[in-house]
Amino acid sequence: MSENPKRGHFAQEKGEIILREHEFDGIQEFDQKLPNWWLFTFYAAIAWFVGYWFLYYGIAALQSPQQVVQEQILAVQAAQLKELNKTLATLDDSKLVHEWAANPTAVAAGQTTFSKNCIPCHGVDLSATQDDGTGRKSVLPGLPLTDHQWKFTNKPMGLFNLINKGSPPESTGNNGAKMEAWGQKLTPVEIAQVLSYIISKVPEDFKDIPKPAAK
Numbered sequence: 093m094s095e096n097p098k099r100g101h102f103a104q105e106k107g108e109i110i111l112r113e114h115e116f117d118g119i120q121e122f123d124q125k126l127p128n129w130w131l132f133t134f135y136a137a138i139a140w141f142v143g144y145w146f147l148y149y150g151i152a153a154l155q156s157p158q159q160v161v162q163e164q165i166l167a168v169q170a171a172q173l174k175e176l177n178k179t180l181a182t183l184d185d186s187k188l189v190h191e192w193a194a195n196p197t198a199v200a201a202g203q204t205t206f207s208k209n210c211i212p213c214h215g216v217d218l219s220a221t222q223d224d225g226t227g228r229k230s231v232l233p234g235l236p237l238t239d240h241q242w243k244f245t246n247k248p249m250g251l252f253n254l255i256n257k258g259s260p261p262e263s264t265g266n267n268g269a270k271m272e273a274w275g276q277k278l279t280p281v282e283i284a285q286v287l288s289y290i291i292s293k294v295p296e297d298f299k300d301i302p303k304p305a306a307k
C-alpha cells in the first residue's frame with residue numbers, strides 16, 4: 093500500500109481506501125464503499141424477490157412453468173378422453189365389421205395410417221415379416237395380423253382397445269416386444285380406420301360378427 097491506509101473501520105466516502113483488519117499470509121482485503129448502481133441493483137433484486145415470492149406462494153397468482161405444462165397436459169388428456177368416448181359411443185363390433193370395414197374410404201384412410209405407423213413392426217403385407225431383397229424374409233417385432241390367430245382377442249372392439257391402449261399390462265410381449273398405446277398418437281377415428289383396414293384383409297376372421305340390427 094502506498095499511503096498509510098486506515099484499518100479496521102468501514103469506508104465512509106467514495107475513494108476512501110480502507111483495509112479490513114484481518115490479514116492472512118500477507119493477503120489483505122480492501123473495504124471499499126460499494127458503488128450505488130451496484131447497491132441499487134442488489135436492493136432492487138431483494139424487493140423483486142419479495143414481490144415475486146408473494147405472488148407465487150403468498151396468493152398463488154402466478155403459475156410455475158411446470159404448473160402451466162401440467163395444466164396443458166391435463167387439458168389435452170381431457171380432450172382426448174372426450175373424443176374417445178364420443179367415438180366409442182358410436183362403435184360396436186358389428187358396426188366396425190359391417191359399416192367401417194365395408195366402407196372403402198375408411199379402409200383407404202386406415203391403410204394410410206397403417207403405412208405411416210405400423211409397417212416397421214407388422215410389415216407391408218401385415219405378415220410381420222419383411223423381404224430383405226434377396227427373397228429371404230426377416231422377422232419383424234410385431235405379430236402377424238393375417239395368420240388368423242389373435243393373441244389377446246378376436247373381437248373388433250377388443251382389438252380397438254388393444255391398439256388404443258397398447259399391450260395389456262399382463263402381456264410379456266412378443267419375444268419381449270410390447271406394443272405402445274397408439275391412442276397417444278392417433279385419434280379414435282384413425283384407430284377405427286386402421287382397424288377397418290386390418291379387418292378388410294382378413295374378413296373371414298370376423299364373419300361370425302352379426303350385422304347391425306335394422307333400425
Ligand code: HEC
Pocket residue numbers: 205206209210211212213214233234235236237241242243244245251254255259260263264265266269270271272274286287
Ligand atoms: C414398434 C413395433 C410395433 C408397431 C410400430 C406397431 N405394433 Fe402392433 N404389435 C407389436 C407387438 C410387439 C405386438 C404384440 C404385443 C404383445 O404380445 O404384447 C403387437 C400386436 C398388435 C396387434 C394384436 C395382434 C394379435 O395377433 O393379437 C394388433 C391388432 C396390432 N399390433 C396393431 C397395430 C397397429 C394398427 C399399428 C399401427 C398403428 C401397430 N400395431 C404398430 C408391435 C408393434
